Each structure stands twice: as structure tokens, then as C-alpha cells.
Amino acid sequence: MTEPAGKGPLAGITVVDLTRVLAGPYCTMMLRDLGARVIKVERPETGDDARAIGPFVNGESAYFVSLNRGKESVALDLKEARDREIFDALLERADVLVENYRPGTMERLGYGWGALHERFPRLIYAAVSGFGHTGPYRERPAYDLVVQAMGGIMSLTGEPGGAPTRVGTSMGDITAGMFTCAGINAALYERAQTGRGQKVDVAMLDSQVAILENAIARLQASGEVPGPIGSRHPSITPFDRFATSDGALVIAAGNDALFTKLCRVIERPDLGHDPRFESNALRTENESALKVEIEDTTRTQPTAHWLDGLAEAGVPCGAIQNVAQVLEDPQIVARNMVVSVEDPALGGFRVAGNPIKYSDHEDPLQRPGSPALDADREALLSELGLGDDRD
């Protein structure tokens, strides 16, 4: 068994985890990182679909490994009486049940919210689904791409005049997993006061709407439908990607003082005195002219030159790092944001760390691996006093 007792603010909490692929497992990975014990209940034979999703290393899904560190696994067929008995015994001891089936599936299995709440009144039941448990589309299937498209973020991402573009990671799943985790934690807090569990219903599509930020306000303020604008900011200038002699960097000079510093570092005091660029509003109005002016200068020197000067002057700036550079970045390494999991097939495999750092809890660089399918059956049955049925 992979370290059943967690450390962290949720130590002592047991999560029964029916989730598959990404949104749900991301949520339960966060709960595990926060110290909860996560018991992954998988379908017999194949288990979590993510076990079959690449990339693969030595025949094992590195995708699965990166999302399921430190969880336990038991394979149960929830249509079989013996396995339902085991599942019931798990729920008896659980604080939280998380699932990401389509709405109605749990009811068909006899584990709908009404039945669960009656039998296990302290249990918190979290459902993360594509469209949520209410509304006309509730039974439709969703994948990340579907909610990125329907939720509006694709319409805001990409080059000006170009095609709407998917965000390059599965933000449709991940944001839903994050909201579900925040919601579960708040329900745990409330239960500590009331003794009562409740249902938490999070939709991937809803989560996309919740991250539209200023786009909804812009539409109402101007009546114009916001579209993709490349890497710049809609209302702060200069705040963009700028070409250099050997690549590009980003500069975010969010106010007049930072703009003045930027002009000094790039030795372009003329820009600071140009009436077209006198205020943030004017700079935004004349954004393309200003970009041409700044790039005329930034193109003359390599990226590192500008990063050094801008950092020294306190102008927010950064290299546009690829994933290999991210894993070596000294700040990211110093923050334990690249951790290792031990895996028989993959060896010391690197995955993203936990971004929530606590004064009272350690943030180890080494994390337990991901479970093989059904790896914890025997130990769990023994713990539940049910003996093993398959030996």
C-alpha cells in the first residue's frame, strides 16, 4: 500500500475516488497532496481509462502516473453484490466520495445522492461532470476541447484575425478539478460545524465561464464581442511578447512608472515623452505603433541582455520558457514544483509539485508512486475486516 496516512491539512480524511481520466483525478490528486487518503475504485480489467492514454514509458502510461501519485487502488464492479459490499464498507469509513460519471449513472447503480445521504449522512459527495447535474445539456458527453469551445476561452485565444485556439493544456478539465477541490474543502469545513455532508456539483462548462475574467465586462462596456488578440492584454499596454535578436521575451509594464523605467532600460526616452504614449489608455489606443517602436530596439540585442536590464530596473518581464526550461528554472526548482515519483516501470519520474505551501506541513521532493490496478485490494479488505475473496 502506498502510504495510506497522509500529512497535511486534510490528514485523517478518507476519499473514495470513482473518477477517471483528468478532471476528477486532478481534484483527488490535490486532495492527496493536501494530506487526504485517496482510495481509487477502478473498473476491473481495464481500470481508469487514463491507464490507456499516452505518453507511454516501458508500456506504462506516464499520463496516469502524473495524476495518481500516492493513491491506493482497488478494482470493483459496482454491479456485483460482493463488490458492492466492499464499496459500502468503504463508504461507511469515507469522508468524501468523488465521481465524474455522466449524471444519472450513480442513480442507476443505487448510489444517487438521495440514497447516499440517507445511508451516510456525514459523507460529502462531489460530482464533476461536463455540463453539471442540472440543465438541458446535463446528459451530453464532454471532453476538454468541447467545453473550451463552448465556454468562450477559445474565442479569446490565438493571433488577432486568426482562428480560435485551444489553450495548450486541458484547462477545461483542470479548472473543474480545482473548483471541485475548493468546494469539497469548504464542505469539510462546514461539516466540522454541523456534522452533515452535502452534495457538491461542478461542471466543466461552468468552470470555463468562471475564468472568462474581463471578457464579460468588456462585452457589456463596449458592445463589441472580444476576439483573440495574440499575447497582448486588452487594456494594459505595453504588456506583450516582443522580438529580440535571438528570440523573444515578454514585458508587462502595467503602469506609468513601469513604462518610464522600461523606456530608460531600452534607452528610448523619446517614447516616454511621446504624446501618443502618455497614459495607459493612450498606449492601449496606440498599441501597435508602440509595439513597432519597442521592437525596433529590442531586436538589436539578445533576450538575456534585456531580461537582465529589465529585472534590475524592476520591470516585470520574463523569458518564454519551454517545458524543458521550466523543469530547470531555479525558482521553480527552489519551490519544489518539480517532484519525483518512484515507479517500477518509469524509474524516478518527474511530475509537477503541489503549489499550495503550508507553514505547518512539509513539501517533500519525493512522492509516492501511482498504484497498479487493484494493488491495494488485499490490504484494504483486511483493513475492512472482509478477508480476501479472490485468493
Add this chain to the structure above:
Amino acid sequence: MTEPAGKGPLAGITVVDLTRVLAGPYCTMMLRDLGARVIKVERPETGDDARAIGPFVNGESAYFVSLNRGKESVALDLKEARDREIFDALLERADVLVENYRPGTMERLGYGWGALHERFPRLIYAAVSGFGHTGPYRERPAYDLVVQAMGGIMSLTGEPGGAPTRVGTSMGDITAGMFTCAGINAALYERAQTGRGQKVDVAMLDSQVAILENAIARLQASGEVPGPIGSRHPSITPFDRFATSDGALVIAAGNDALFTKLCRVIERPDLGHDPRFESNALRTENESALKVEIEDTTRTQPTAHWLDGLAEAGVPCGAIQNVAQVLEDPQIVARNMVVSVEDPALGGFRVAGNPIKYSDHEDPLQRPGSPALDADREALLSELGLGDDRD
């Protein structure tokens, strides 16, 4: 005062909120939506910088309004003795303090973690910053664009062979705000067991690493640095944007059964029998050939035609909606994901709703407005028994 007592799982919790602009205010907006009372402590004269960030409607920042609904406001100068007394009285009653200054600022004001924890041992102190409170870059300034660049997501977003592209909303801020909220809620749960507060330290850059998803695994599995690949998925095919006779749609046929259904709906059984497209691995290998074949057919009919047929067959698909369409989408409306705030300058202004839905709590369509600067001073001072000092 704007409805000081919240409803929701965090009802009874008081948050003192020193945050400005986006990452911190997004976190405290979530806490407010979960039922906490949020008292926004702003700088005198100008207040939260977001009050000066567009878009503006009738001279008021719609940007500020969309992030600060239902919070109270008091203007305090933390360098003035009288205002520090008020601030101390607030902390005495608070459960959570959130700030997004650069590291060191709170120490210089005499409110560093050590001092706070000694004086207010139950207080949870959450700091959300660009780079976190440790590591070599901790004192550098960051904006959303800087962490999107340094954290790798820009390198994964955009058209194949094109420039790295910023995600079209401020995911650098928003994800950090979401992780901070999840972290605070877990700390509130732990405090309910131990009686003890702790510090939560979340960095925008760390949060970007935490959402890189499969890119870190792909790099290690293949040794190749992942780059932008447009709207398709790196390892699931077909999962992309496809052109139609009047626009485009997305289709996510994540497994063989869905691919077979897709071939049937677009009346292309030949694709289902083509050896190049026999498995997901082969379809991903021959992704561009398959896209040409599918688009040959999807281009012959309008988007609505394909959406109807695919939805009926249960193939995950969606329209690529702009923000105006999002606000009218029947599912999004049915889920209360577009709510109204009452604002004197803006009238009934629409903002994104709360994506975390609870069985035990209402999810109102109408939310309280955002406070004018210092609007709640008098009521707060009276509540704190300090009288008003400025009348």
C-alpha cells in the same frame, strides 16, 4: 454595508482582504461566493488598483465590479497609528487574512507571519504572490503575462510552427487565486480540528507549473520538447477544430467507439475501415491526413447540421462560442453561471456566477454589488466599538 453575513459553507467566516487587482481578489471572490464575509482593506485615496483598470462604464471600472461583488470596503493606511488600531481590531475578529503584496512588505509593516501568528494564533494567513515567499526570484514583480511565459503554457499554446501565445484570459492570476482558495479552505478544516492557524504561500509561477498536465510527461517519454499544436490534442485523435460550410466546430472522439459513431454521422464509413485510422495511436500518427478527410465532409454542411447529428449520436462536440453566445447559452443560463450585480453606475451588470453548486445552499441569480472605496467604514468602526474618526 453589502450583506455582511454570507450564506454557504463558509458562513460565519470573516476574511480580511488586503489584495489588489486580480489573483487575490479572485480568491476572496470565491471565498465570498462560498459564504464568507470579506472586508476589503484598501489604500486611502486610490484604493485597489483595479478601480483604475478598464473597461469603464459611466466612469466606473467594470473590471473591479466583476471581481469584488458582495465585499465590504474600508480604506486604511497601515503606516498610520489610528488605522493600524482599526486593522488590529479587524484581525482580532478575523479567521483569514489574504494579501498579494510582494514578499517582505507585510514584515516591513509589522504584520509578518511570525508577528501575526504570535498575536492571532487562530488566524490563517494566505499570501499569493508572483514567485512565492521563498526562492531566488521571490522579490521580483510579476504580472499574469510574465508567469504565463516563464511557466511554459505559452510555449504550448498557438498554431503549429507559430509564435507562443498567451492564453486569452489571465490564467496566471486566476489559477493562483483558485489554489489559494482551496488551500485556505483546507486550512480552515484543519483549524477546526486543532484550533491553530497557519500560513499558506501560493505563487503564480508555481500555479502555472501545476497546470502543465501531460506536457511534463511527454517531454520525459519522448525527449522532445512539446510545442504549440493548434487546437488538437497531443495524443487523442480526432480531437480538434474542424471547418464547416459556415464556420467551424470542435469534435472530440476520444475512443474507437466514438470514432465509429463519428464516421457514421458524417457518412464516411470508409474512414472507419481505413487501416491508417484503425486505432487511436494510428489516428494520432496520421492526424493531418485524417483531418483533411474529415474536413472534406464537414465543409459541405453548416455547423448546426453537424452539431445536431453528432449530439444525437452521442459524439462529444461543440460550437466555438464567442462571449456573447456564452452569455445566452441555455445550459450556462440554466446553471446560473451568468448572474447580475446591482451597481449604481452600471445598472444590472452581468458577471460570471459561482461554479461550485451545493445541495445545502442557494445559488442566487442576483448578487450584491461591489463597494465604493471606504463605503463600510462607519458601520465597521461602530461594529468594532471604535467610533468614527473622520466625521
